Amino acid sequence: MEITMHEIPVSEVAADYVDTPATGCRGYGGKLNIRPTFQREFVYNEAQRDAVIRTVKSGFPLNVMYWVQSDDGTYEMLDGQQRTISICQYVTGGFSFEYRSFNSLTKTERESILDYKLMIYICVGNDAEKLDWFQVINTAGEKLTEQEARNAIYACPWLTDAKNYFSKPNCPAHNLYRQYLSGKAIRQDYLETALKWICDRDGLRAVENYMDAQKKNSTATAFELWNYFLGVMTWVQAIFPTYREKLMKGLNWGILYNRHKDDALDPARLEREISRLLKDTEVTNKRGIYEYLLSGDEKTLSLRQFDDDQKSAAYERQGGICKLCGKHFELNEMEADHIDPWSAGGKTTLDNCQMLCKSCNRRKSNH
Ligand SMILES: [Zn+2]
Structure with missing residues (x-):
């Protein structure tokens, strides 16, 4: 049994992609059997499918896939079927992602998806060995961790x-x-x-x-x-000399170090900020405090959001009129906005809530 690592671009994996009862599900110029008889039927839901496309579009890594090479030079997919089918369906126009089909993307966007490299282990061996690998990768019992x-x-x-x-x-x-x-x-x-x-x-x-x-x-x-x-x-x-187990254990410290090791930082000031943010009930993800203090990105704090009661009360108060463009909308066409943002001391209370139409809210949060 020999296993080698390959990086194969989407353009090659999706080449000549077909999926019909007569041909089976094939790709890689007809040489890859994506759904061999022992594989499950395609069962990804829309959210999982979209997550794969989002990962590829962002250039983030997908988990490694496994192919088995047969004696005649063709391949069978051992693991990675659902991710592969999602990608192939998308680039062949099978569905749209974020309201855009593959063909409506710009040339650059299309090329970056087609150039995205899938990490694939190709296994060569006899059937018994292949079966062993299939057991190891896919089945019950104490499954191997990726590492x-x-x-x-x-x-x-x-x-x-x-x-x-x-x-x-x-x-x-x-x-x-x-x-x-x-x-x-x-x-x-x-x-x-x-x-x-x-x-x-x-x-x-x-x-x-x-x-x-x-x-x-x-x-x-x-x-x-x-x-x-x-x-x-x-x-x-x-x-961060003060150790706090619940907040610090398991954070991606290396990633923060890679980005911020040369920043000028003041441990005493940081400790005061941590202490202050821990008491701030608007901060719902306390584990995000360290990353926030280094990057300034409020998203890591998961700041409190308005609940449905607050939204409908604010909506009634405004008579359904968007505070920015002055047009009337239904409640489900609007989003809640903090009049004074958290960074300026604004709280998630009804008096600090206004309803904006979706496009005004997006425009406001882009500033
Ligand atoms: Zn508006």
């Missing part, structure tokens, strides 16, 4: 070294920093976290890219990864 599956594929001296730091029950990552990490060392969660952070730093799309490079370099040690990880943790403890 355990990666470790099976990228076993090498570098990985043995990395496991000493991140994967043993009493490894340094556990002994020193478990209070900042979610998951378990033994299930490879710490290793996966560190790898995701360093991939973000290096602009790599997937953990597989980093591990593949380490496997190909016979003299690679995991010291680079460990040293980077130490840098992240030292930075966190220096700028």
Whole structure:
């Protein structure tokens, strides 16, 4: 059994895509059987399908897919069927996303989707081995975590070294920093976290890219990864010296470090801000406080929203008239807006609520 990693653009995977009872569901120039007999029927709902397209359009990574290569050079899809069908249907005009069909996108938008690379493991082996892989990837029992599956594929001296730091029950990552990490060392969660952070730093799309490079370099040690990880943790403890478990455990500290390690920060001022925001009942996602203080992005705080009673009371008070354009709308055509925004001390109370039509509200929030 041999497993290799490939990056294949959407344009190639969706080439000659067909899905009829006569032909079956095929792509990749007719060479890929997307729905082999052992696969489930297509069951994604609209929201899941849209989530796939949104991921591709944003250029974010999708999870790895598995294909099995047959002796005649064709392929069967082992895992990834529903994501693949979503993408193929979209680029062949099967449905619209955010009210736009693929053909109505600009040339640049279309090209960026067609150039998006899917990460695919291609497995070559006999039927018994393929079946083993299918069991491992898809079925019940103690399913492998993604990182355990990666470790099976990228076993090498570098990985043995990395496991000493991140994967043993009493490894340094556990002994020193478990209070900042979610998951378990033994299930490879710490290793996966560190790898995701360093991939973000290096602009790599997937953990597989980093591990593949380490496997190909016979003299690679995991010291680079460990040293980077130490840098992240030292930075966190220096700028946020007061430890709060509920807020801090499992945050993506490495991503924040990559973006903000060179910012001029004042730990005493940050601590005062944390304390103030913890008491602010408008902030419903307290775990977003750290990211907010570094990036200034209010979205991370999930600020309180007006409830339905407040919305209909404000609507009645205005007689259904949009406060900005002065036109009349039905309640379900309007959205609630804070007259004084949170950043200016505005609260989510009826006297600070106004109803705006959707287009006025969007225009206002873009300013
Ligand atoms: Zn309006």
